[in-house]
Amino acid sequence: MSQIDPLNRPVPSQDEDGPPDNTLNQVAELEGTHIIEVSADTNGRAAVNTPISLAGNSATPISGTGTPVTTMIAGRLSGFWQAATRNRKVAFGLSVIAFFMLVAIFGPMFVHTDPNAFSQDLLSPPSASHWLGTTQTGQDVFAQVIYGARTSIFWGFLTGILVTIISIVIGLCAGYFGGIIDDILSLFINVFLVLPALPLAIVLAAYFPFKGPLTVAIVITMTSWAYGSRVLRAQTMSMRRRDFVDAARASGERTLRIIFFEILPNEISVVAAGFVGTVLYVIIFEASLEFIGLGSPTVVSWGSMFYWAQNNDALLLGAWWWFVPPGLCIAVLGAALAFINFGIDEMANPRLRTERRPKVKAPSTRKALTTKEAVA
Amino acid sequence: MRHLLRRIGFYLVAVWASITLNFLIPRLAPGNPAEALIARFQGRIRPEALHSLEIEFGITNQNLWVQYVQYLNNLAHGNLGLSITYFPTPVTTVILQDIPWTLALIGLATIISFVLGTLLGIFLAWRRGTTLDSAIPPILTFLSAIPYFWLALISLYVLAYTLNLFPLNGGYDISVTPGLNINFIISAVQHGLLPALTIVVSSIAGWLLGMRNTMITTLSEDYVLMAEAKGLAERRVMFNYAARNAILPNITGFAINLGFVVGGSLLVEIVFSYPGVGFALLQAVQNSDYALMQGLFLFIALAVLAANFLADIVNAALDPRIRQERG
Amino acid sequence: MAEALLNGNRAEAQTNTLLEVKHLSVDYLAASGVVHAVNDVSITLARGEILGLAGESGCGKSTLAYAIARLLRPPALITEGEVLYYPRTRVDEAGVQRVSTVSMHKREPRVQNLDIDEAEEAVDIMKMGAAELRAFRWTELAIVFQSAMNALNPVMKIGTQIMDVLQAHRPEMGPDARRQRALELLRLVGIAPDRINSYPHELSGGMRQRAIIAIALALSPEIIIMDEPTTALDVVMQREILIEITRLREQLGFSVIFITHDLSLLLELADKIAIMYAGRIVEQGSSFDLYDHPRHPYSYGLLHSFPTIRGPRRNVTGIPGSPPDLRAVPTGCAFNPRCPFAFAPCTGTLPTLSVADPEISEQLVACHLYNPELHPAGAPVEEEFAERYASLSERSKAS
Numbered sequence A: 001m002s003q004i005d006p007l008n009r010p011v012p013s014q015d016e017d018g019p020p021d022n023t024l025n026q027v028a029e030l031e032g033t034h035i036i037e038v039s040a041d042t043n044g045r046a047a048v049n050t051p052i053s054l055a056g057n058s059a060t061p062i063s064g065t066g067t068p069v070t071t072m073i074a075g076r077l078s079g080f081w082q083a084a085t086r087n088r089k090v091a092f093g094l095s096v097i098a099f100f101m102l103v104a105i106f107g108p109m110f111v112h113t114d115p116n117a118f119s120q121d122l123l124s125p126p127s128a129s130h131w132l133g134t135t136q137t138g139q140d141v142f143a144q145v146i147y148g149a150r151t152s153i154f155w156g157f158l159t160g161i162l163v164t165i166i167s168i169v170i171g172l173c174a175g176y177f178g179g180i181i182d183d184i185l186s187l188f189i190n191v192f193l194v195l196p197a198l199p200l201a202i203v204l205a206a207y208f209p210f211k212g213p214l215t216v217a218i219v220i221t222m223t224s225w226a227y228g229s230r231v232l233r234a235q236t237m238s239m240r241r242r243d244f245v246d247a248a249r250a251s252g253e254r255t256l257r258i259i260f261f262e263i264l265p266n267e268i269s270v271v272a273a274g275f276v277g278t279v280l281y282v283i284i285f286e287a288s289l290e291f292i293g294l295g296s297p298t299v300v301s302w303g304s305m306f307y308w309a310q311n312n313d314a315l316l317l318g319a320w321w322w323f324v325p326p327g328l329c330i331a332v333l334g335a336a337l338a339f340i341n342f343g344i345d346e347m348a349n350p351r352l353r354t355e356r357r358p359k360v361k362a363p364s365t366r367k368a369l370t371t372k373e374a375v376a
Numbered sequence B: 001m002r003h004l005l006r007r008i009g010f011y012l013v014a015v016w017a018s019i020t021l022n023f024l025i026p027r028l029a030p031g032n033p034a035e036a037l038i039a040r041f042q043g044r045i046r047p048e049a050l051h052s053l054e055i056e057f058g059i060t061n062q063n064l065w066v067q068y069v070q071y072l073n074n075l076a077h078g079n080l081g082l083s084i085t086y087f088p089t090p091v092t093t094v095i096l097q098d099i100p101w102t103l104a105l106i107g108l109a110t111i112i113s114f115v116l117g118t119l120l121g122i123f124l125a126w127r128r129g130t131t132l133d134s135a136i137p138p139i140l141t142f143l144s145a146i147p148y149f150w151l152a153l154i155s156l157y158v159l160a161y162t163l164n165l166f167p168l169n170g171g172y173d174i175s176v177t178p179g180l181n182i183n184f185i186i187s188a189v190q191h192g193l194l195p196a197l198t199i200v201v202s203s204i205a206g207w208l209l210g211m212r213n214t215m216i217t218t219l220s221e222d223y224v225l226m227a228e229a230k231g232l233a234e235r236r237v238m239f240n241y242a243a244r245n246a247i248l249p250n251i252t253g254f255a256i257n258l259g260f261v262v263g264g265s266l267l268v269e270i271v272f273s274y275p276g277v278g279f280a281l282l283q284a285v286q287n288s289d290y291a292l293m294q295g296l297f298l299f300i301a302l303a304v305l306a307a308n309f310l311a312d313i314v315n316a317a318l319d320p321r322i323r324q325e326r327g
Numbered sequence C: 001m002a003e004a005l006l007n008g009n010r011a012e013a014q015t016n017t018l019l020e021v022k023h024l025s026v027d028y029l030a031a032s033g034v035v036h037a038v039n040d041v042s043i044t045l046a047r048g049e050i051l052g053l054a055g056e057s058g059c060g061k062s063t064l065a066y067a068i069a070r071l072l073r074p075p076a077l078i079t080e081g082e083v084l085y086y087p088r089t090r091v092d093e094a095g096v097q098r099v100s101t102v103s104m105h106k107r108e109p110r111v112q113n114l115d116i117d118e119a120e121e122a123v124d125i126m127k128m129g130a131a132e133l134r135a136f137r138w139t140e141l142a143i144v145f146q147s148a149m150n151a152l153n154p155v156m157k158i159g160t161q162i163m164d165v166l167q168a169h170r171p172e173m174g175p176d177a178r179r180q181r182a183l184e185l186l187r188l189v190g191i192a193p194d195r196i197n198s199y200p201h202e203l204s205g206g207m208r209q210r211a212i213i214a215i216a217l218a219l220s221p222e223i224i225i226m227d228e229p230t231t232a233l234d235v236v237m238q239r240e241i242l243i244e245i246t247r248l249r250e251q252l253g254f255s256v257i258f259i260t261h262d263l264s265l266l267l268e269l270a271d272k273i274a275i276m277y278a279g280r281i282v283e284q285g286s287s288f289d290l291y292d293h294p295r296h297p298y299s300y301g302l303l304h305s306f307p308t309i310r311g312p313r314r315n316v317t318g319i320p321g322s323p324p325d326l327r328a329v330p331t332g333c334a335f336n337p338r339c340p341f342a343f344a345p346c347t348g349t350l351p352t353l354s355v356a357d358p359e360i361s362e363q364l365v366a367c368h369l370y371n372p373e374l375h376p377a378g379a380p381v382e383e384e385f386a387e388r389y390a391s392l393s394e395r396s397k398a399s
Helices: A023-030 A069-086 A088-110 A141-177 A179-194 A197-207 A213-240 A243-250 A255-266 A268-292 A302-311 A320-348 A371-375 B002-028 B033-041 B047-057 B064-076 B091-126 B131-145 B148-162 B182-219 B222-229 B234-271 B277-286 B290-318 C002-006 C061-068 C130-136 C158-169 C175-189 C193-197 C205-216 C235-252 C263-269 C287-292 C297-303 C344-348 C382-398
Strands: C017-030 C033-046 C050-054 C076-085 C089-091 C097-101 C110-112 C141-144 C223-227 C255-260 C272-277 C280-286 C354-357 C360-365
Touching: A069 A088, A069 A255, A069 A268, A088 A141, A088 A320, A141 A179, A141 A213, A141 A255, A141 A268, A141 A302, A141 A320, A179 A213, A179 B002, A179 B234, A179 B290, A197 A213, A197 A268, A197 B002, A197 B234, A197 B277, A197 B290, A213 A255, A213 A268, A243 A255, A255 A268, A268 A302, A268 A320, A268 B234, A268 B277, A302 A320, A302 B148, A320 B131, A320 B148, B002 B064, B002 B290, B091 B131, B091 B182, B091 B234, B091 B277, B091 B290, B131 B182, B148 B182, B148 B234, B182 B234, B222 B234, B222 C141, B234 B277, B234 B290, B234 C158, B277 B290, C017 C061, C033 C061, C033 C076, C033 C255, C033 C280, C050 C061, C050 C263, C061 C076, C061 C223, C061 C255, C141 C205, C158 C175, C158 C193, C158 C205, C175 C193, C175 C205, C175 C235, C205 C235, C235 C263, C255 C263, C263 C272, C263 C287, C272 C287, C272 C297, C280 C287, C280 C297, C287 C297, C287 C360, C297 C382
Parallel strands: C050 C255, C050 C272, C141 C223, C223 C255
Antiparallel strands: C017 C033, C017 C076, C089 C097, C097 C110, C272 C280, C280 C360, C354 C360
């Protein structure tokens, strides 16, 4: 893992019983609702305070309402989607991610150069024939970036899904069952949370008999599941106290059904927001591991490009075109994620918004007091 | 006090987990990397060394528990095995050589980044609504998204290679003799500046934005309003009432993010060929030097745990509510 | 004059008016539009008086109080109005007007120079400069917040929170003197002195509220604004706190602006009550007058929304409907959609505060029913109020 948690998440405290105050839980509070602007300051001094519906209020029982689970989930996700895309930052971030996904899926169809093919132009700078130049062995960098996008993003998604599944299972079980099960699982989660991920991943990967994207995927999964688990645990703990859970238990629903078909759909937007973050975190983590040399030498991915560039002293030879493009791709993806995060923060916490004030002609010319002046 | 005891208990478990993981991983690895390695070295190293390698990898046919006890025993004596890369130097020696460099670089850079980020975050929150506040967060968000090692590559390329402002690699000039002399210190600082700068730039955005956001939330709390209503000086309101409360979640965040920061910084070391733990890790991987790799992992894990524990203590010191927590 | 001061008999010391709010308006600016939270409000507060501000949530009473203290934050904007504060003044030997406040121990009146234009007695709080405002704060005007748990800095000891205000405003006091004063204040509100080193979370709810009151009294202010100080407490604690407040007020002579939605509380506590609706004052008068003969239909409705233990039995009717969204206030009188007496002018013309009964000049009401030009039939009597409300509630139950 090569950087600070790109989501910049304050981590929920150990013993909290309720949902911690971080972005993912703020997301949970927005789910399935329309965001109405709060038009005044908080703490009851607001003249108008149209409520933002909380997950608690909108958490509904799934079974027995006649609506299939999938419809409910789809409904919530679309509500969340609508709210999210209204925010400029989120929309921007999402469009960048969409662009990359398009490149990953369709890019290689349009690029006819084989990324692994050697050529005569060794280490040549960008030109008409090689848009991003070539490597030490004459391979086309542009082709490598495009094919690498597919590899990196595909494996990123796969790993992201794996991590998310594990987080869901462990987090929800820990949050729902409580008691000794929770104590054990929590300890497990916290220990893994506190162990440094990159060194552990390096050791694990080094011992795997085969090197390649699959190894990297497994190793990352083993070291990154803890964060999501903790968030979902906290979320579940607060969900568990809601009436609909009691109702479900009273009506004799099986526990597993309650967990995965009642509680989980209500947390789906937390999971969705976390998934985006996880995928991008994983992509960076993969690139880091490959950079060190723990990937497969034959697979083309962004990370492997770094590895070969470093090993062939691209930097000392001034071949910036080799390592700048893949890094730029990752950086832009990471920035897209950060923007989404920023946007979600703003949506959930109206105080963080930079509101644009309407141009209102006040009857007198009294100036609005800024915080600074109000204090003085 | 109770709270502290719980935390100590937790960290003891975490330490035990690290140690045991370290023990189990080679033994659980599918295939048998150890044997392949041993085969490679067959005939080229003394029998005792070979034997110690076998013990390290658990190839001996002893019971797992016996091996475990032996392992713990070795650990207690500071015996982490022999490094293959620097054969026959013991792993412990190699690590102890590298640790000061890493501690100096990563330690200092992280502290500077955190302190600077926090102060700037407070400043930015106080100046809410100004152009500065609307411009800086997006810029920093972008900056924080850049992978550490890529930023390191770029800065190395631009500032060191192209513009020749900084030395290209290493921890110090090879021509200078290491030791407590001025030349060495100057050289060390010179070489450490760019990696440190990279780490600070990569990580500061996180602290800054985190602090800014918690400050903004805190500033709308009633007790800040009451402090204003009391007619207290602006600085007192900002620091003693607002920042003092806003920093608490960030200290927890610091502890958790430390793992990430350390990971990223290791990569920075690699890019700069800085003679620290990161670089050793790279070499260990390249040479399949399992003993060194594991020794490094253990050291890093324990260091991060120690730092986390320290952050916990600071948190408890700053937040009287935690000290009172129900057990 | 000086003797009056020294006797602690504040009511005689100066002009009776302490605070005069004139045409104060506060808007909240939001992307969706402008909200007039407080609309052209004028009211006076006399020395030693308890003024109650009553109304439902969102009527603007808190906004008004914070506007007076200039503690509103963006997007709130004070768009017009003055708040005149009449500091206690005396003329010194040189013939210069000086402001003085009497300390709790009734020692020498301390002289504290606020920037007063020699010709004026009053100071417009809205026009105060930064330094002036800071000096004014807490020494003349203090606030008791609604939720003591939220108003106390969780990481600072109670004692420190009392003493830092002393440090800021009384630089001549040394650390010992401050500590003594803090202990004195704690004793005054009935908190054990060893609690001076406690943190807020270590105190019970009632103690926290009392701690807030102690902090408010630290500099012997002239005005204390109390923003629903007992709402978050249980009834027993509520009563204790109110007794406390009354006792302290008698002892120290400060004025109170008491904000609450609980009208029954104000009837017992306040001297004067102003009822607000949708950002305007719809009725104001002494508590007795209001209780005995409420003029505005809204006041009547409020009064009859809670049962009384004593007194004649009456129907608890409540007021059907809910307060308007301040972004879309009904034209004319804002209450007209819910009012059982609404008639033609109510939707068109805004009623202004005026005397309802010439014999009771203190009671003002903003209602067209009392405007002989618009309502020649004359003011309705008590029974009519009851009838109309009864039929209104019938209709609303039916619908």
